[in-house]
Amino acid sequence: MKKVLRVRISEHLLARESERLKSYGLGSCIGLVIYEPHKKIGAMAHILLPRPGNSHVREKSAKYAASAVAVLITELREAGCDPSHLRAKMAGGANMFPRKFNPAPERAERPGSSIGERNTRAVRRALARKKIRLVAEEVGGEQGRTIEFNPRTGELLVYKSSGEIKVV
Amino acid sequence: MPVLAEKLNHAQEDALQELCNIGMGHATTALAQLMGKTIYFEIPRVSQVPISRVPEIVGNAEKNVVGIYLRFSGPISGNILLIFPQKSVLLLRRILTGDKSSKLLFDEYNTSLLKEVGNILTGSYLSVMENLLKMQLVQSVPWFAFDLASAIIDPILIQLGKDTDHTVVIEAEFFVRERKQLKGQFYLMPDPQSLKLMLEAVGMGV
Numbered sequence A: 001m002k003k004v005l006r007v008r009i010s011e012h013l014l015a016r017e018s019e020r021l022k023s024y025g026l027g028s029c030i031g032l033v034i035y036e037p038h039k040k041i042g043a044m045a046h047i048l049l050p051r052p053g054n055s056h057v058r059e060k061s062a063k064y065a066a067s068a069v070a071v072l073i074t075e076l077r078e079a080g081c082d083p084s085h086l087r088a089k090m091a092g093g094a095n096m097f098p099r100k101f102n103p104a105p106e107r108a109e110r111p112g113s114s115i116g117e118r119n120t121r122a123v124r125r126a127l128a129r130k131k132i133r134l135v136a137e138e139v140g141g142e143q144g145r146t147i148e149f150n151p152r153t154g155e156l157l158v159y160k161s162s163g164e165i166k167v168v
Numbered sequence B: 001m002p003v004l005a006e007k008l009n010h011a012q013e014d015a016l017q018e019l020c021n022i023g024m025g026h027a028t029t030a031l032a033q034l035m036g037k038t039i040y041f042e043i044p045r046v047s048q049v050p051i052s053r054v055p056e057i058v059g060n061a062e063k064n065v066v067g068i069y070l071r072f073s074g075p076i077s078g079n080i081l082l083i084f085p086q087k088s089v090l091l092l093r094r095i096l097t098g099d100k101s102s103k104l105l106f107d108e109y110n111t112s113l114l115k116e117v118g119n120i121l122t123g124s125y126l127s128v129m130e131n132l133l134k135m136q137l138v139q140s141v142p143w144f145a146f147d148l149a150s151a152i153i154d155p156i157l158i159q160l161g162k163d164t165d166h167t168v169v170i171e172a173e174f175f176v177r178e179r180k181q182l183k184g185q186f187y188l189m190p191d192p193q194s195l196k197l198m199l200e201a202v203g204m205g206v
Helices: A065-078 A115-129 B010-035 B051-058 B086-097 B108-133 B154-161 B192-201
Strands: A003-006 A012-015 A019-026 A030-036 A041-047 A087-092 A133-139 A145-150 A155-160 A165-167 B039-041 B045-050 B064-073 B078-085 B143-148 B166-176 B179-190
Touching (some): A087 A145, B010 B192, B051 B154, B086 B108, B108 B143, B179 B192
Antiparallel strands (some): A019 A145, B039 B166, B064 B078
């Protein structure tokens, strides 16, 4: 039995070869993995928001896109990874109240209709700023996802709520 | 921002529970009238938890459910989410429309039907809050989702997470007496700024 570590909202965890990292039911949230392919070490963050509402807050947590990227890099570096060898994968950022089910009022904004996209963009930007290559993503759409990362292979399993399973 | 930082004490929890208890009484009566069935509900539970723990409270991490989400606003504001398991959705449709099919279908008719159930439950629940708290509340249109409960709740947690890392969740399960498989879950998550006002309105201010 491989040890599966569960990453909850706003949390982040590091895993080695013999372990797996898992995040359940990502809706508009983002599951971000940064890993070192040769050392077979990876870290996952479950990101809730692009950035703090109050820009004075300089929180060092996985709750926000920018700080999550920084936190993961620090953890991996402390675990002996060379930042220039790091790669990233991400999943999530869906729209949970899609137009197909909620065609009505034009004026009323669908709840969280753009937050998934904003989260996705914020993570992409934060990765680019730290020069981490995003090698795969499974984002957007109108379905929740559960993800599992295997540090040994670098594979990210994406279980979509429709039952479809993707490996990215 | 006047966010309630301290933990709720027992008296405050009891007051919120009682508020929900009365609200659920009215809400389930309205649903009972619509369905022509007797509806029971469990004593509501009030928990104050980190946002990261809410998905575990809502459960259903493996199977898709229907979620109907409404926001309410006024002097206090917050979120109401109703969750119906697939089996309950089918039974609900059978009772309300006579459609005996065992296949889930979310066309406009069926989603509207479920949204209307959400509207009725929420409307009668909020009217109790209005009376007890002596304030006027406005409810949004109902929004429909079919997915993992923890994914459906994401946009609500994102909304709450802007201002706080903790939230109060008031939950109550309701079910049809003659058909216990027909059940639903009611969740109320007040906006962080509203909790203080809600407690004050029930005479439990800090």
